[in-house]
């Protein structure tokens with residue numbers, strides 16, 4: 309994409325985020341994917357202002373009282389915090405962990421991050437990357453792979469994180485190497501996660517220098533986003549591992565119906581709500597003084613691929629299943645209470661039940677923001693489903709949140725009879741990109 313086009317896309321994003329519904333936009337060059345199919349396909353020459361107004365009409369005013377989860381309105385890309393963390397959870401996930409190539413330099417990495425940011429701003433706004441899938445030079449590969457043409461943004465969010473190995477990675481002699489001059493900027497909270505009891509981690513499904521979490525209500529939109537970022541990053545980064553997810557297993561929207569995980573239980577009943585500013589400030593966003601300044605307004609993400617032994621689970625009695633969580637299966641009510649959202653009485657639950665062990669009252673008030681998804685990746689060759697929970701948790705400091713909690717759960721959770729952690733990764737997700745022209749990682753590399 310040339311500089312002029314890049315600027316046009318950025319301008320369009322800036323205009324679109326401030327746009328009132330139905331009013332014409334002055335954005336030029338930013339073609340909404342739906343406009344391309346509906347009009348260009350019919351051979352209509354599109355004036356820039358017309359295109360802008362179509363893009364704007366597909367978008368809702370930020371002040372709309374109906375939550376985006378219900379209207380399907382685009383989630384703003386620009387903001388103090390990255391979207392995709394406190395944002396109401398979308399239906400689908402494509403998560404990718406990238407490694408930076410051996411021959412990449414700090415300069416090539418920064419260049420890629422700038423390009424990624426522009427592409428992310430376009431895709432989360434429902435626009436094509438660069439000159440698009442079908443409008444570029446006939447001699448060159450298209451800027452956009454095209455499989456999301458005609459689809460709305462579907463509440464796409466793209467959230468970036470930086471793994472411990474971006475800051476220091478073992479070289480051929482085993483000694484840590486500071487490949488990009490970032491060692492001094494590694495947050496202390498971005499630890500190498502300890503081994504937990506029962507872990508059976510596959511290195512090929514663990515770690516990563518950079519992650520991108522793509523969430524959308526349409527899987528094709530989420531996959532398109534990761535694929536385009538991978539395409540842009542070719543030569544600079546390679547995908548190390550990736551995970552598709554469906555059926556969100558958590559809710560950051562307290563008034564919405566709580567989704568169920570693959571064990572059939574409501575999951576996300578007691579979570580930090582995306583609207584709970586005080587809870588987010590206390591437990592999720594890194595605050596000034598917490599660590600390096602570049603992480604202020606960011607959050608630490610732990611990703612765990614947790615396999616469920618669903619065949620064993622499906623043979624367990626209902627009582628055994630309910631005892632595992634300390635909640636009823638139908639209503640999701642805590643033991644001794646009638647309704648899902650009644651305050652749990654931990655003493656009424658088996659002491660080794662998941663909720664009795666994980667509830668903040670049993671952990672000095674500790675809370676994490678859970679944002680996981682279910683996965684089913686075929687079978688394992690032994691006739692068992694390779695299925696489970698792709699657990700995603702955001703927190704202000706992993707050392708004080710996921711680590712002590714998981715140590716406790718790994719030691720005595722009844723749920724361990726039915727699950728195994730098989731993948732693990734840890735990332736520092738910086739604050740949001742506040743306006744066009746800024747880029748992912750600017751505060752870290754700047």
Ligand code: HEM
Pocket residue numbers: 569571573574575576577578579612614615616633635652662663666667668676696697699710713714717727
């Ligand atoms: C496959 C693995 C897991 C499954 C199936 C699972 C399922 C559940 C379910 C059904 C609940 C009760 C409903 C709710 O409040 O959301 C729950 C709560 C919770 N889980 Fe998990 N979970 C898993 C792994 C984990 C892990 C690894 C952690 C953290 C290290 C964790 C932390 C929590 C927390 C903090 C709560 C809320 C407890 C409360 O405040 O009452 N879970 N989980």
